[in-house]
Amino acid sequence: xxxxxxxxxxxxxxxxxDALSRTNTVEAARATLDGGERPDLWPTxxxxxxxxLLVSEEHGGAGxxxxxxxxxxxxVGRRIAGIELLGHLPAxxxxxxxxxxxxxxxxxxxxxxxxxxxQPPGDLDDGWTVDAVNGMVRxxxxxxxxxxxxxxxxxxVDAPGADLFVVVALQDGAPVAVVVEDAQVEEAxxxxxxxxxxxxxxxxxxxxxxxxxxxxxxxxxxLAQALLAAESVGAVETCLQMAVQxxxxxxxxxxxxxxxxxxKHGLVEIMRRGxxxxxxxxxxxxxxxxxxxxxxxxxxxxxxAGGDALDYAARENIAVHGGIGxxxxxxxxxxxxxxxxxxxxxxxxxxxxxxxxxxxxxxxDPGGAQxxxxxxAAATAVDA
Amino acid sequence: xxxxxxxxxxxxxxxxxxxxxxxxxEAPVLEGPDALPEDEVVPARRxxxxxxxxxxxxxxxxxxxxxxxxxxxxxxxIISQExxxxxxxxxxxxxxxxxxxxxxxxxxxxxxxxxxxxxxxHGDEVWCxxxxxxxxxxxxxxxQTRAKRDDGGFRLTGQKVWTTNAQFSAYGLIxxxxxxxxxxxxxxxxxxxxxxxxxxxxxxxxxxxxEAEFNEVFLDDVQLDDDMVVxxxxxxxxxALTTLMFERVTIGxxxxxxxxxxxxxxxAIASDEAxxxxxxxxxxxxxxxxxxxxxxxxxxxxLSALQQGQIPGPEAGLSKIxxxxxxxxxxxxxxxxxxxxxxxxxxxxPIGYHTSFLPGLKSAGGTEEILRNTIGERxxxxxxxxxxDKGIPFSELRAKEKEAAAx
Numbered sequence: 102x103x104x105x106x107x108x109x110x111x112x113x114x115x116x117x118x119d120a121l122s123r124t125n126t127v128e129a130a131r132a133t134l135d136g137g138e139r140p141d142l143w144p145t146x147x148x149x150x151x152x153x154l155l156v157s158e159e160h161g162g163a164g165x166x167x168x169x170x171x172x173x174x175x176x177v178g179r180r181i182a183g184i185e186l187l188g189h190l191p192a193x194x195x196x197x198x199x200x201x202x203x204x205x206x207x208x209x210x211x212x213x214x215x216x217x218x219x220q221p222p223g224d225l226d227d228g229w230t231v232d233a234v235n236g237m238v239r240x241x242x243x244x245x246x247x248x249x250x251x252x253x254x255x256x257x258v259d260a261p262g263a264d265l266f267v268v269v270a271l272q273d274g275a276p277v278a279v280v281v282e283d284a285q286v287e288e289a290x291x292x293x294x295x296x297x298x299x300x301x302x303x304x305x306x307x308x309x310x311x312x313x314x315x316x317x318x319x320x321x322x323x324l325a326q327a328l329l330a331a332e333s334v335g336a337v338e339t340c341l342q343m344a345v346q347x348x349x350x351x352x353x354x355x356x357x358x359x360x361x362x363x364x365k366h367g368l369v370e371i372m373r374r375g376x377x378x379x380x381x382x383x384x385x386x387x388x389x390x391x392x393x394x395x396x397x398x399x400x401x402x403x404x405x406a407g408g409d410a411l412d413y414a415a416r417e418n419i420a421v422h423g424g425i426g427x428x429x430x431x432x433x434x435x436x437x438x439x440x441x442x443x444x445x446x447x448x449x450x451x452x453x454x455x456x457x458x459x460x461x462x463x464x465x466d467p468g469g470a471q472x473x474x475x476x477x478a479a480a481t482a483v484d485a
Numbered sequence: 486x487x488x489x490x491x492x493x494x495x496x497x498x499x500x501x502x503x504x505x506x507x508x509x510x511e512a513p514v515l516e517g518p519d520a521l522p523e524d525e526v527v528p529a530r531r532x533x534x535x536x537x538x539x540x541x542x543x544x545x546x547x548x549x550x551x552x553x554x555x556x557x558x559x560x561x562x563i564i565s566q567e568x569x570x571x572x573x574x575x576x577x578x579x580x581x582x583x584x585x586x587x588x589x590x591x592x593x594x595x596x597x598x599x600x601x602x603x604x605x606x607h608g609d610e611v612w613c614x615x616x617x618x619x620x621x622x623x624x625x626x627x628x629q630t631r632a633k634r635d636d637g638g639f640r641l642t643g644q645k646v647w648t649t650n651a652q653f654s655a656y657g658l659i660x661x662x663x664x665x666x667x668x669x670x671x672x673x674x675x676x677x678x679x680x681x682x683x684x685x686x687x688x689x690x691x692x693x694x695x696e697a698e699f700n701e702v703f704l705d706d707v708q709l710d711d712d713m714v715v716x717x718x719x720x721x722x723x724x725a726l727t728t729l730m731f732e733r734v735t736i737g738x739x740x741x742x743x744x745x746x747x748x749x750x751x752x753a754i755a756s757d758e759a760x761x762x763x764x765x766x767x768x769x770x771x772x773x774x775x776x777x778x779x780x781x782x783x784x785x786x787x788l789s790a791l792q793q794g795q796i797p798g799p800e801a802g803l804s805k806i807x808x809x810x811x812x813x814x815x816x817x818x819x820x821x822x823x824x825x826x827x828x829x830x831x832x833x834x835p836i837g838y839h840t841s842f843l844p845g846l847k848s849a850g851g852t853e854e855i856l857r858n859t860i861g862e863r864x865x866x867x868x869x870x871x872x873x874d875k876g877i878p879f880s881e882l883r884a885k886e887k888e889a890a891a892x
Contacts, residue, residue: 104789225764345865360868362854365861372865373803377779384782387488402775409772454771455764461751461774462761 104383113169117176120149126182130435133294142184146210153208155190156197162208167324168386171331178335181439183295185213187328188259191321192216192267195278199311203265215263217254217301220448221319224459229276232256243303245270245279250303258446260299261288269318276318279308293442323400325447327385330407333443337375340414340436344368344421367417374410381406398460401453408450415440498563504540505571512573527653530577534608543576544606551590551602558791580649581605581612584731585658592716592724610655615645615702623855626669626722632661641707651687651700654680660721665880672879673721677713694841732850733801745808747774750815753836760822769818776811780804799863802856809846816840
């Protein structure tokens with residue numbers, strides 16, 4: 102068993118750290134909030150080869166795994182970089198699986214794809230649904246009649262400016278993944294300007310169905326959940342670092358505030374939640390490749406833990422900094438904004454938590470025997 | 486990523502499985518209608534430990550020269566998993582083989598190693614850990630049990646508590662104070678204590694559940710020879726830290742080892758159709774399951790690090806915090822959903838038992854607060870709180886504490 106990163110994975114992670122450090126993405130987030138232009142980081146993704154990360158080598162990609170993509174997403178989250186991978190990567194995986202004609206360009210990043218995913222049916226919600234513009238009621242996924250797509254989806258991640266959309270639509274009640282170029286996108290910046298969101302509408306838009314099945318479509322949804330979880334884990338680590346640094350430097354009553362148990366325990370709680378979420382990324386990474394029956398459970402657990410961890414970390418970071426942490430000039434609120442919006446995207450963190458419950462209620466956690474069997478082996482994994 | 490066995494691990498697993506398959510009929514039955522009568526359990530489990538040891542399935546990570554197999558942590562985990570799969574009990578003396586034996590291997594004399602390790606491994610002599618006291622748990626270095634110099638040895642007087650297995654142990658590893666005139670960490674010494682020595686009294690300590698899982702151990706002028714000192718006079722703190730490090734390894738494997746799997750709580754909820762469709766119940770269950778799954782994968786990460794030769798740090802304690810709190814939340818959820826019936830204290834209703842067991846577990850192996858302090862200071866590098874006891878002889882400490890309290 103070896104969950105240590107392989108040399109290739111360490112290289113991928115360090116290269117991502119390095120590439121993203123060339124732009125002050127945190128400063129850019131504030132500037133964007135002040136009405137400035139968001140920096141275009143897509144060329145960085147293209148140059149680094151992240152756009153084709155999940156596309157097989159035969160289709161011009163790097164042929165890497167979901168865990169590798171999560172390593173990159175952790176770095177993206179660490180610097181709250183506005184980079185359109187969360188929308189692009191799940192779409193690229195479906196295009197690759199179907200061998201669609203666009204896949205080479207998508208892998209190369211000359212065309213940017215956006216995933217208009219639908220949440221698979223659950224115990225309490227029996228249809229394939231998309232996020233609604235507002236309210237608790239989820240909207241039905243768009244419809245596909247074999248040639249055109251009709252319908253809408255709100256708060257679609259990375260939709261503005263996308264060259265093509267991979268839309269999960271319903272044809273005779275069954276999910277199909279359809280490639281569409283012609284969509285009306287209303288840009289909807291909300292709370293965290295590092296995210297490009299859009300309400301997407303298809304008015305009888307011509308589309309071609311991809312040769313993928315319902316299981317693959319479901320897998321793409323949970324891949325997006327896992328990538329979002331990874332991004333959150335990266336952001337948690339930055340919050341922890343900021344808060345710990347300040348707790349060592351700031352004195353009250355003649356002592357650094359980090360020496361007080363109340364503060365210290367809160368910081369350890371950030372670490373506890375962050376490490377838990379990080380461990381679940383390994384589960385999701387493994388399940389995506391080798392334990393597909395468990396992938397909905399693993400990705401949902403990662404999403405739930407990642408969302409909670411970042412929510413806690415972002416608040417605690419502000420609290421440890423005191424009033425200054427709640428000012429416009431400070432970086433802490435930018436991570437708080439990231440946390441707040443992230444929890445509500447892609448079905449919301451609550452839906453992920455519900456899915457975890459649904460899976461374990463069905464006995465979907467092999468917990469006992471199977472997990473035990475594999476436990477010992479987990480570690481050689483990456484190199485093997 | 487692939488969590489499957491490597492070919493070598495798979496072969497080892499096969500070997501372990503085959504042995505267990507062949508011998509599982511000889512294992513003592515602890516539950517169900519065929520369960521052994523209570524007074525036969527300990528002898529039967531000792532005999533079973535002997536068989537496991539002879540097959541190389543106890544103390545697998547111990548060096549070969551002391552009766553172990555010289556294997557790595559992964560093989561140890563494979564053994565535990567296969568024992569679980571076979572549905573048979575593991576070794577009786579987890580504390581001895583997992584924590585105290587390795588301490589003797591690290592700090593003991595050659596005579597001690599050859600005298601004690603073999604019978605410990607084979608279950609012939611069960612061991613207990615005599616560290617905590619009524620007034621010293623989190624602040625372990627504050628123990629008051631005195632070991633006074635005597636002709637050719639020491640005389641011990643004091644009281645220990647939370648001592649698992651003391652009622653049937655042959656030996657204990659005991660931490661005592663040999664010098665009260667130096668700061669508290671410096672005047673400690675570790676000893677081997679024969680539990681049948683004159684002046685040793687063991688008394689069961691019943692807990693919330695009504696069961697006595699722990700004991701109090703009283704020491705009244707107990708005579709110990711010099712050759713019972715482990716790791717040198719005055720080096721007791723360093724020796725104790727070794728034991729605590731091995732304790733972390735044991736605890737780090739967290740919920741799995743303690744049997745707190747998500748399914749335990751999910752099955753209880755699934756038995757009630759309305760509960761399993763209730764949004765709030767599902768949110769709570771989803772959180773409990775997420776935390777317990779995270780502990781499982783954290784333990785795999787830790788195992789990988791161990792395999793690479795890294796020593797587990799205090800952050801392993803996070804798994805214990807997560808496990809205990811998630812299990813408490815799980816029991817609470819089941820009782821909220823099912824009602825008073827979930828609190829039945831029958832053998833067939835583990836939720837009732839765990840509801841009683843968990844509040845105490847919060848303090849076992851380090852309280853949550855002390856674990857968070859340690860992790861905050863050692864891992865995050867946060868400054869410690871100012872303390873009263875730094876550099877002060879133990880004998881003056883009580884007066885200082887009284888003075889502070891009177892202020």
